Amino acid sequence: MPILQGKGLTKAFGGVEAVSNLDFSIQERAIVGLIGPNGAGKTTLFNLVAGAFRPQSGRIRFLGEEIQGLKPFEICHRGIGRTFQIVKPFNTLTVLENAVIGARFGKSSKIFDSFDPTPIALDALEFVGLIKEKDLLCDNLNMGEKKRVELARVLATAPKVVLLDEVMAGLNPVETDRVMSLIQKMRDEKEITVFMIEHVMKAVMGISDQVFVMHHGEKIAEGLPEMVVKDQAVIEAYLGERII
Amino acid sequence: MKGSLKSILLLGLFLLLSFFPFLFPDPYLIHLLILSFIFSVLVSNWNILFGYMGIFCFGQQAFFGIGAYSSALLALKLGVPVPLSIVFGGFVASLSSILIGLPTLRLQGAYVALVTLAFAEVMRMTCSNWVGMTRGQLGLTVTALIPGAGRVGYYYVAFLLLLLSTIVLLKVMRSSFGYVTVAIRESQEAADSLGINVIKYKISAFLLSSFMSGLAGALYAHYIRILTPDIMSLHLMITILVMGMLGGIGTLPGPILGTFVLTFLSEYLRDFAQFRFIIYGTLIILAVLFVPGGLVSGLRSVETKLKGKRCQEGSS
Secondary structure, three states, rough: OOOEEEEEEEEEEEOEEEEEEEEEEEEOOEEEEEEEOOOHHHHHHHHHHHOOOOOEEEEEEEEEOOOOOOOHHHHHHHEEOOOOOOOOOOOEHHHHHHHHHHHHHOOOOOOOOOOEEEEEEHHHHHHHHOOOOOOEEEOOOOOHHHHHHHHHHHHHOOOOOEEEEEOOOOOOOOHHHHHHHHHHHHHHOOOOOEEEOOHHHHHHHHHHHHEEEEEEOEEEEEOOHHOOOOOHHHHHHOOOOOOO | HHHHHHHHHHHHHHHHHHHHHOOOHHHHHHHHHHHHHHHHHHHHHHHOOOOOHOOOOOOHHHHHHHHHHHHHHHHHHHOOOHHHHHHHHHHHHHHHHHHHHHHHOOOOOOOHHHHHHHHHHHHHHHHHHHHHHHHHHOEEEEEOOOOOOOHHHHHHHHHHHHHHHHHHHHHHHHHHHHHHHHHHHHOOHHHHOOOOOHHHHHHHHHHHHHHHHHHHHOOOOOOOOHHHHHOOHHHHHHHHHHHHHHHHOOOOEEEHHHHHHHHHHHHHOHHHHHHHHHHHHHHHHHHHHHOOOOOHHHHHHHHHHHHHHHHHHHHH
């Protein structure tokens, strides 16, 4: 049974359907890539799943329960974490404090709670390799490190599924390799299912088990990465139609 | 070493303020200190919303005024003992903050400022026009805290209130609530995605901030003993803003420092009373330009510079 499933999802902004009657399903412990030209509706789909937007129609099932219409923090408590296309670290807090927030609130938003979230946060920092930087303010980190802070923060919430929105954008090749192996490690060691929007083809081809392609709010192809990139509809979506 | 120096200084300050009325029985100085204590509570608690959470609340004067009027009226009309009515004033202010908190939850930035400002003006106009209850611009003559209480009595009550407020803020801001407020200020979306119920935390911050502000307002009313709707005027809000910005928003000591400096400064600038707001405006501009983090950040950078020098001297 798939861990995450969407049926007939639609979300329009004004007259434009950013996501249009879309179905998808993701198997547990898979790494699924989501690609498509700019404006295809990929981030909107993530916002629907993560609760930032409410779908106008359609259903989202996570672990067999319907979750559409829940608030983002409730979705997080259920076990779906996300990162943002434009990183949003808490700049005036330290790296450790960023991770502590994920650990402390990932499963409950209670104001008074006696458990100590620090060990979980430290684990997450260890996992992404930021333990040495734990006392630095996020403001002082470079892009690659900020992206890993976001990963650590999400991991600290103990998610079952993570939605990664272009975590590799803007990284140099070394950092890209590092994040790629991190994503695989998340799946292998923490049994996390990964759903990722990605433009870096090396990453998409290298680590995804399955790829979805979106265009104009619809899913135009899905399958193994090497199959998808040969798909005629996909090539047309990216490059336009062949004229001769 | 540095930490112990700081705690010695703080302890000294605490002892000085604890025995001040006996060491320096100057009623005018004591009066200024009472005002500083009361306004420190107000500015510190506004700072939770504005400085820590990034909610542009420009209606804090309403909480101060609502606390003042509720307590004064309770004591006057129903004969409730004043200490009790002050606490009640805090609760009424807290309730009113739900009224103003809820509509601002879905707003951002400048819109929050407009709504909260409008709310305070509505409250001021209500007090001004509900003559049967508040005597409007004629003002209420407010009951004393305790019959026959002298200035020194008010001094200690105000001092205690500031201590209470500071201890509560220290506790709260060093708990996970403190992280949450900063997280919400930095990115509400990210905070939400990490499992923080942003609305719950914002309402809690409003409740706490307005409760303390209401207590401060109530104590102020029973101290000054004349209460007019002007207590909720925009002038007070501007004063809060200047005090906060001058001392350093988003820090715990900043608002207290700013309040003390400005209270004493404005008393010594009394001769220029008509230019007061020109001076305030200039102060804000100067603070924002040269010490954007306020006096507290200025002091901190001096401290690090001194430390740097000491290290250099030590090594050479």
